[in-house]
Amino acid sequence: MAASRNAFGEFLTAQRARVSPQDVGLPTAGARRVAGLRREEVAVLAGVSADYYARLEQGRERTPSAQVVEALCAALRLGPDAQAHAYRLARLAPTALPVSDQVGPDMLRLLDSMPDVAAYVVNPAFRVLATNPVAAELLGPEQVTRGAVPYLFLSPAARTYFVDWEHIARAAVSALRLALGFSPPRPEVTELVARMERESTDFARLWQDHRVTGLVATTKQINHPAVGRLELTYQTFESRDAPGQQLTIATAAEGSPSADSLALLGTLAADRAV
Numbered sequence: 001m002a003a004s005r006n007a008f009g010e011f012l013t014a015q016r017a018r019v020s021p022q023d024v025g026l027p028t029a030g031a032r033r034v035a036g037l038r039r040e041e042v043a044v045l046a047g048v049s050a051d052y053y054a055r056l057e058q059g060r061e062r063t064p065s066a067q068v069v070e071a072l073c074a075a076l077r078l079g080p081d082a083q084a085h086a087y088r089l090a091r092l093a094p095t096a097l098p099v100s101d102q103v104g105p106d107m108l109r110l111l112d113s114m115p116d117v118a119a120y121v122v123n124p125a126f127r128v129l130a131t132n133p134v135a136a137e138l139l140g141p142e143q144v145t146r147g148a149v150p151y152l153f154l155s156p157a158a159r160t161y162f163v164d165w166e167h168i169a170r171a172a173v174s175a176l177r178l179a180l181g182f183s184p185p186r187p188e189v190t191e192l193v194a195r196m197e198r199e200s201t202d203f204a205r206l207w208q209d210h211r212v213t214g215l216v217a218t219t220k221q222i223n224h225p226a227v228g229r230l231e232l233t234y235q236t237f238e239s240r241d242a243p244g245q246q247l248t249i250a251t252a253a254e255g256s257p258s259a260d261s262l263a264l265l266g267t268l269a270a271d272r273a274v
Helices: 009-018 038-045 050-058 066-075 078-087 103-112 132-147 150-153 156-161 165-180 187-201 201-207 257-273
Strands: 118-122 126-130 218-224 230-239 244-250
Touching: 009 038, 009 050, 009 078, 038 050, 038 066, 050 066, 066 078, 078 165, 103 118, 103 126, 103 150, 103 165, 118 132, 126 132, 132 150, 132 156, 150 156, 150 165, 150 201, 156 218, 165 201, 187 201, 230 257
Parallel strands: none
Antiparallel strands: 118 126, 118 244, 218 230, 230 244
16 A cells, blocks of 8 residues: 555645645636546646546556646645655656665764754654664653654554644654655655554554655654653754755753753763763
8 A cells, every 4th residue: 555556646636635726716616526626627727638637647647747747736736845756756756865774973973962952863764763862862762762653653652742643643644755755665664654554543544645745843842751841843954975864953942941851851861871
């Protein structure tokens, strides 16, 4: 199920359902039997025939040109991440560089140079590859060893750890779908999606939503078992030296109780190292 043979068509169908006629300046008179736009309306907006567009959605046409994909992205009002994903699904994006789980010495030094924040590196499957001491305490051993996605969906503790679990889960699935679209396919990502669809009904539900967004700056509230409630801002950066690896930094507002709690996590980490 994870690696659908008609991923591009399914993606188009899901995106079409999200765009209302009003969004694109079309009249809305009369009853509509479908959510969002009709196939014929997308075809008109993209400048292709209705039959050709129908074949794209149904998987009977699998080789759209870059110009057609560009027109469809515009017609469906796709954002940058979703546009890039559409090109990859249509096999028009550049081949991805090999992915390594080896975190380089420069990145490790960067992690250690930030003792007052939580900083960690993940791979395309959001498996944690390296942490600084504060991040190790913040994430906890279960999240580090199991991986962020299995922890989020399969560990009961995650429902307490993340205050807004549903929001965090939806964002994680959306980012994982983006990672799945890279060419060539990354086996760990494909296998993770298949496993999560089997083992988590919540994951399977969110996966069918077909949302595509990379990790962006966001605020999360966490109930940490050792230091209590924290409100942290997360920012994620792509590693140019190690394609596929992402550095995430979690910070707290200066002088806030959450900043004191982060400092306490650093103290706990130092005590463990003694």
